[in-house]
Amino acid sequence: MRTTFLNACRDFLSNRRGSIPIVFALTVIPVAGLTAAAIDFAQGTRARSEISAIADAATVAAVSEQTVKPTMLLQEQLDAARASVEREFSTQLAAREGSWRMGAVSYNVENIDTSIRITLCYTAEQDTMFLKIAGIASLQLASCSVAQSAPPTYVSVYALIDASGSMGIGSTREDQALMERRLGCAFACHTINDVNDSACNTSGQNIPRNWWSQTPKCAKIIGARTRFDVVRDALIRVTEQAERLSRVNDQYRLSVHKFSNYLTEVHPSGTSMAQARSALQTMTMDQRGAGTNFYKVMADFARLIPESGDGRTAQSPKVFVLLLTDGIGSRVFEENRCFFGGEGGWRNDPDYVLESPFVDGSIRSQAFPSRLCDALKTKKATVLTLATEFDSSNINDGHMKNVDRTLRTRSLTGLAGCASATNLAYKANLAPDVESAISQMFTAVIEKARLVR
Numbered sequence: 001m002r003t004t005f006l007n008a009c010r011d012f013l014s015n016r017r018g019s020i021p022i023v024f025a026l027t028v029i030p031v032a033g034l035t036a037a038a039i040d041f042a043q044g045t046r047a048r049s050e051i052s053a054i055a056d057a058a059t060v061a062a063v064s065e066q067t068v069k070p071t072m073l074l075q076e077q078l079d080a081a082r083a084s085v086e087r088e089f090s091t092q093l094a095a096r097e098g099s100w101r102m103g104a105v106s107y108n109v110e111n112i113d114t115s116i117r118i119t120l121c122y123t124a125e126q127d128t129m130f131l132k133i134a135g136i137a138s139l140q141l142a143s144c145s146v147a148q149s150a151p152p153t154y155v156s157v158y159a160l161i162d163a164s165g166s167m168g169i170g171s172t173r174e175d176q177a178l179m180e181r182r183l184g185c186a187f188a189c190h191t192i193n194d195v196n197d198s199a200c201n202t203s204g205q206n207i208p209r210n211w212w213s214q215t216p217k218c219a220k221i222i223g224a225r226t227r228f229d230v231v232r233d234a235l236i237r238v239t240e241q242a243e244r245l246s247r248v249n250d251q252y253r254l255s256v257h258k259f260s261n262y263l264t265e266v267h268p269s270g271t272s273m274a275q276a277r278s279a280l281q282t283m284t285m286d287q288r289g290a291g292t293n294f295y296k297v298m299a300d301f302a303r304l305i306p307e308s309g310d311g312r313t314a315q316s317p318k319v320f321v322l323l324l325t326d327g328i329g330s331r332v333f334e335e336n337r338c339f340f341g342g343e344g345g346w347r348n349d350p351d352y353v354l355e356s357p358f359v360d361g362s363i364r365s366q367a368f369p370s371r372l373c374d375a376l377k378t379k380k381a382t383v384l385t386l387a388t389e390f391d392s393s394n395i396n397d398g399h400m401k402n403v404d405r406t407l408r409t410r411s412l413t414g415l416a417g418c419a420s421a422t423n424l425a426y427k428a429n430l431a432p433d434v435e436s437a438i439s440q441m442f443t444a445v446i447e448k449a450r451l452v453r
Helices: 002-014 019-062 074-095 173-182 216-221 227-245 273-281 294-304 370-378 398-418 431-451
Strands: 100-112 115-127 138-148 155-162 252-259 263-270 318-325 382-388 425-428
Touching (some): 019 074, 019 100, 019 115, 155 227, 155 263, 155 294, 227 431, 252 294, 294 370, 382 398, 382 431
Parallel strands (some): 155 252, 155 318, 318 382, 382 425
Antiparallel strands (some): 100 115, 115 138, 252 263
């Protein structure tokens, strides 16, 4: 009996028939469990990737140029960035039909090396399907997204301001009427400014005491504000704007030159906006010359301008040129103590280049030719122009009306062609528009600098 039982056991152990189903039955449960766990983990990974993609999009948008505008103050940028990242993250999450449940979300917006850095961290839960059998009801998801705005761009601005006699026109209709009534000329008649205060007509009578009263100096005494005054005061406000927006001490450099028949440095290129402002406050129209020689001035100015850099360092700033002029050249050159006679009391400018078309007469006025800006563009400078339009519709001055009728369109076209792009060519006539245009030009400098990096 015992021998028979032992033999039966040996036969059972040595018999391989039907072993595969048994082995499969023993392994199918753990394999199925691992597969189920892999499915749950894959769903969790996919959920975290989707949430992280939303977080990345929100942080990048919050530090973009559309949100962190270069024309904002730093605190305004920080506030705008935080509001944007919170709004974008919550809005995009609400638009997704994810199977996750969001937990804690934190935002950190800070100023790092003059750039804005945003850190968004989140936690979430993803319900499981199969791991519940093992007692794991959900998977914990967590990640952080970090984005940083571009560093500050270094900018060097060269302002070139028309200081010729024609910029002595009244800045408003009221100023023009006052000057014409009290001084006998609405735009200072290109007359030299070297007169005593007593020579000006301050009596209130409508007949000027003598031709000496037809000067920018006398215009100021009677309370009229000239277009030159408006340009100067607007540039002073630009220096204040640059101080507010500067991220680092040497981010913005400003150089100021004025011109008539010749070029004069008002303020050398420097980062002190206070010094530039002080120089601008004392800047006056040219007393000697009073004509406008674009050919000589633009050639001399181009030689002073350095080649533009990429703006990444203070040593390689982006170069911008602001050309502010009425765009009308004139051949005359007035000397101190020069009296009327012959050709109006002026001598011809020997350096003037006379081209057609021009308004005939002793002054020989002609429009600004755009090719004079080619030397600036060769140096990769970005040129912005403001045409302070030569509008004579409210002025009873025969020469000015002739210039307006003959050359106004040409001067606008020439200055527009001088600008580096169509949207960088501005035009304005009366004081509020001139002030607004100069502010827009500086805003464009800041935005353009960031876009071309």
